Amino acid sequence: MLWESHSIGIETCDRVATLWMSADPNGTTGWNDSLAQDWEAALAELEARPHLDVVILRTRNGGPWVATADPESLLALSTEPLMQQWVARGQAICDRLARLPMRTLALLEGGCTGLGLELALACDYRLGVTGPDAGFGFPGVSSLQLPVWGGLPRLAHFVGLNRALQLAQSGERISPRDAEKIGLIHEVVAARRAAIHLRTVSDSLQDRKGRLRLQWRTWQKSWEDRMSWMRRKSCQSALRSGQSTLASSAAMRAAICEILLRSAESPVDGQIAERNAFAKLLPMAESQSGLQLAVAAEQPLKPVAELVNPLPNLPMQVGVVGGGEHGCEIALWLAFQGREVILHELTAEAIQAADRRLQRSLERRVQSGWMTPLELTQIRQRIQTTITWNGFDSLTWVIEAVDEDTGVKMTVLQELEERCKPRTILASTTSTLKLEPMQSEMRRPGRFIGIHWPRSPLQAPVAELVAAPLTDRGTFATVHHWLRGLGQLPVAVSDLPGRIVQRLMLAGWSEAVILVSEGLPIAKVDALLRDYGVTMGPLSQLDEFGLERIAQLAEQMQHARGDRFAAALAMRPLRELGMLGRSSGAGFFEYENGTQGFSNDLAQMALWRDNEEDTISGYVFDPVQVLQDAQKRLLARVVNEAAQCLSEELIASPLTLDLVVVRATGWAAPQGGPLRLVDQLGVGGFVDQLHDLAKRYGSRFEPALELQRRAEANESFYGTESTVPTVPTIPLRQAG
Known part of the structure; x- marks a missing residue:
């Protein structure tokens, strides 16, 4: 090794240097001061060796490049000079990388987003590697984290202004094949051929004469050729609208246009615009909320006492019982994470159906460019489907995903206790049934x-x-550790039907269906929450989940809790017509080859006033008031249910609950979550708004007791809370 630090190492062979990147010493992937120092030192080493022909940049573990800034580091930037200094440092690193005397080749394994993509755009050649998580883009814009290290003007040079604006403003992650098609990366190869093709490209760059530098004057001319009069006017219009409003989305769009317009004039003006945009957006409440959520996601969950024995390693083989939609999704996820999966079903017909589900899901990924046919075969070979119990006696983790029926689940769990080792952890995926009755019938309840x-x-x-x-604390800590290792955010919840996220989603979905029953167009219902910042509208979510599955879930929740979800979510007219969502080709929207098209007019007519009369509002002839009330109703149902969850669940803080909602449902990250919204409106004012909605639209809007208590005490959700939430303590049974 020629040179090495905590997170970067450089080695050379035959006038070709390889810069190896890894995670920082704390084990996170966030950009912080330590990582910046390592990059500066590594670039200085390369600048001191101009005799090198090529530098290859890649990660040691084959994972993605650093994607985001460390949220705690950003929260510590308290003044405008510190913010501009942080941006200037990153700009300098990217500029030094772009000006290296040798050619630079970026090997992008596992995708590349955010800050990592800005570094890659400063390289001469970008070689992408396919994979299930290999996406490219700037998803951080959804939480107001713009590319401010020169990434926007470089992106516009490679993909054109129109596409650059689309990627920057939407936060869309595109597949490797699409990234190659638009010019974001030069080539895409399968993972098994990456090493061979990397050597081929490196030799080609080494033999090529001249430099591959991106000359700014050439880029400026290209910009002027591509920037139509209409697009320039569009940028300027967005810039004016952003300057005249305090809305975060408008401010973000204005910042993007400002950076692109100034960069077209000169690189110096573009960098100044990037620093100013960052200093303007970071102090906004929406940015701070998103960063606090990111900090909360890194907080570990602590059991009630320290464990005596070390936690076991993540098993390489996992069992899944149940080959339905959910069981197949779990099996695929484990296979994508490199695990071997044994998927069990009762009959040969059920196995064939599970095989078809797995194949369809993988083929969709191949068609969309996220995988190659060879990778499809490799992933499929990791999943063994069987009607026997062969191999279960050697497993340490088995996940049960059969039908939501207590008798069926108890039969499966008792069979697993007979077939598996005594120390095997058995996990149930039920969401509407309590675990306690099932656990009471088990011989080893501590492992459940x-x-x-x-x-x-x-x-x-x-x-x-x-x-x-009766769950052992060691069992809980082990599964939590395993899920973290598999890239999941585990959250402790109570043993109540519906858990947390499902209750909130059902509340929002049911109100969306009621709005359609009242005659509000399907596309407008979805647009109401997308305009608020939610990544996917409620009716699109229903199509994604499947209407039959949602109707069954709502009915189960009706029996378990007595909630009023089932009446609105029965959607019997659509189900009778065979409109079951994306999988059937039609639901609330029409689908062609799995791609969403226009809203389904037949679904609109079929659901017309298909609800109880007391749930449907009277006619309102003011279209503006109709849309405003509809958005209030959608948000109010979700927020009211979230407040009720806070008083019933193990969630220790509003910040943790908001984090779960944002990560699991696609709630607008800059808005900070449903409970943050209550604080922005004022608890008392929000309770008054709920009372008004209850008078006009029905008792389903009656405020939760937690909201009423806080309104009477004049207590907000975040008023006395620190930036980092307290870590919940889980009352678990001591291992006997």
Whole structure:
């Protein structure tokens, strides 16, 4: 090794240097002062060796490049000079990387987003590697973290202004194939061919004469050729609208346009615009809320006492019982994480159905450019489907994902206790059933725990952990440790039907269906929450989950808790017409090859006034008031349910609950979550708003007791809370 620090190492061979990146000593992937110092020292080493022909930049573990800044470091930037200094330091690092005397080759394994993509854009050649998580883009814009190290003007040079604006403003992550198609990266290869092709590209760059530098005057001319009069006017219009409003989304769009317009004039003006934009956006309440959520996500969950024995390593083989939609999603997620999976079903027909589900899901990823056919085969080979129990006697972790029926689950758990080792951890994915009755019938109740994924673990990395009364604290700590190692955010919840996220989602979904029943267009209902910042509208979410599955879930919740979700979410007319969501080709929207199209007019007509009369509002002839009230209703149902959850669950702080909602449901991160919204409106004012909605639209809007208590005490959710939440202590049974 020629040179090495905590997070970066450089080695050379035949006039080719390799810069190896790894996580910082604390084990996080956030950009902090220590990592910046390592980069500056590494660049100084390379600048001192101009005889080198090529520098290859890659990660040691084959994972993604550093994507975000350390949230605690950003929260510590308390003054404008410190903020501008932080940006200037990053700009200088990217500029030094772009000006190295040798050619630079970025190997992008595991995708590249955020700050990592800004560093990669400063390299001469970008070689992408396919993979299930290999996305490219700037997703941080959803929490007002813009690319401010020169990434925007470089992006505009490579992909064109129109595409750069789209990627920067939407925060979209695109697949490696799409990134190659638009010019963001030069080539894409499969993981198994990455090493060979890397050597080929390196030799080609080494043999090529001349430099591959990005000359700013050439880029400026290209900019002027591509920037149409209409697009320039559009940028200027967005800039004016952002300057005239305090809305975070408008301010973000204005900052993007300001950076691009100033960069077109000169690189110095562009860098000044980046520093000013960062200093303007970071102090905003929305940015601070997003950073606090990021800090909360890194806080470990602590059991009631220190464990005597060390936690076991993450098992390489996991069992999954149940080959339905949810069981297949869990099996695929484990396979993507490099685990071998044994997927069990009762009959040969059920196994064939599970095989078809797995194949369809993988083929969709191949068609969208996230995987290659070879990788599909490799992932599929990691999942063994069987109707026997062969191999379960050697497993240390088995996940039960059968139908939501207490008798069926208890039968499966008793069978697993017979087939598995005494120390095997058995986990149930139930969300509407209590674990305590099942645990009371088990011979080894201490090894039993609940794990509920509110959405597919492939989409939202949040898992709700349920410790039943007899669960050992060692079992809880082990599963929490394993889930963290698999990239999930585990959160302790009570053994109550619906857990947390499901209750909130059902509340929002049911109100969205009621709005459609009242005649509000489907597209407008979805747009109301997307305009607020939610990543996916409620009706699109229903199509994604499947209407049959949601109707069954709502009915189960009706029996378990007596909630009024089932009446609105039965959606019987759509189900009778075979409109079951994306999987059937039609739901609230129409779908072609899995791609969402226009709203479904037939669904609109079928649901017209398909609810109880007391849940449907009267006619309102002011269209502006209708839309304003509809957005209030959608948000109020979710916020009211969140406040009720806070008083019933193990969640220790409003910040932790908001974090779960943002990560699991796609709630607008800059808004900070539903309880943060209550504080912004004022608890008393929000309670008054709920009383008004209850008078006009029904008792489902009656404020939760927690909200009423806080309104009477004039107590906000975040008024006395520190930036970093207290870590919840879970009352667990001592291991006997």
